[in-house]
Amino acid sequence: MNIKxxxxxxxxxxxxxxxxxxxxMHLSVYPPTGRVRIAAPVxxxxxxxxxxxxxxxxxxxxxxxxxxxxxxxxxxxxxxxESHYFDGKRYLLNVVERYGKHEIKIKNKxxxxxxxxxxxxxxxxxxVFNDWYRSHLKTVVPDILKYWEDKTGESCxxxxxxKMKTKWGSCSIEKRxxxxxxxxxxxxxxxxxxxxxxxxxxxxxxxxNDNFKALLSNFMPNWKSYKRELNSLPI
Ligand SMILES: [Zn+2]
Numbered sequence: 476m477n478i479k480x481x482x483x484x485x486x487x488x489x490x491x492x493x494x495x496x497x498x499x500m501h502l503s504v505y506p507p508t509g510r511v512r513i514a515a516p517v518x519x520x521x522x523x524x525x526x527x528x529x530x531x532x533x534x535x536x537x538x539x540x541x542x543x544x545x546x547x548x549x550x551x552x553x554x555x556x557e558s559h560y561f562d563g564k565r566y567l568l569n570v571v572e573r574y575g576k577h578e579i580k581i582k583n584k585x586x587x588x589x590x591x592x593x594x595x596x597x598x599x600x601x602x603v604f605n606d607w608y609r610s611h612l613k614t615v616v617p618d619i620l621k622y623w624e625d626k627t628g629e630s631c632x633x634x635x636x637x638k639m640k641t642k643w644g645s646c647s648i649e650k651r652x653x654x655x656x657x658x659x660x661x662x663x664x665x666x667x668x669x670x671x672x673x674x675x676x677x678x679x680x681x682x683x684n685d686n687f688k689a690l691l692s693n694f695m696p697n698w699k700s701y702k703r704e705l706n707s708l709p710i
Pocket of ligand 1: 673
């Protein structure tokens with residue numbers, strides 16, 4: 476079977492396009508992240524696919540919104556036995572109640588031990604986690620950023636960490652500022668690197684066009700697989 480894979484971008488939406496031996500176009504939106512995929516006949520031109528996608532934009536957005544809302548409806552409880560991700564690895568949570576400092580420790584490469592006072596609220600436990608994720612990023616990002624600033628020849632003046640619902644990162648080209656999603660602390664290190672390289676590349680090319688992709692491929696040949704990995708992981 477003849478299969479061709481590519482991507483198109485419409486506004487802030489990236490769509491995976493798979494061309495294969497079929498007669499009609501078919502569009503799917505996948506949970507949990509709302510990834511969009513169009514299957515199209517091999518000989519169909521990109522403009523026709525683009526027009527088809529534009530016609531479906533409202534439908535796509537509606538489905539993506541419902542996935543985001545579903546994710547928000549299953550909040551963490553921060554109880555023993557729950558799974559939590561850190562630095563690309565899954566850990567089992569073990570809540571230890573004791574008086575003293577709130578903190579998290581990794582034990583036997585398997586457990587995250589959350590030390591909290593008795594009767595600590597879920598919101599406070601969540602804050603312990605978020606502070607821990609933030610301090611992890613504050614620790615690892617400077618070296619990664621320095622490495623990729625040298626590689627790309629672009630400098631980042633300021634960077635910060637933010638909780639964002641729909642983006643892994645963003646940048647201000649004018650201020651040479653990069654914002655990273657706090658969630659990246661949970662993801663594999665190469666995914667964090669990909670977002671940093673992606674944002675640095677925007678300092679050279681504002682849009683997600685062919686030039687942007689060529690620059691990315693030059694800096695980080697595997698960026699497409701990292702991007703796919705990031706969008707397929709649980710949030
Ligand atoms: Zn971008």
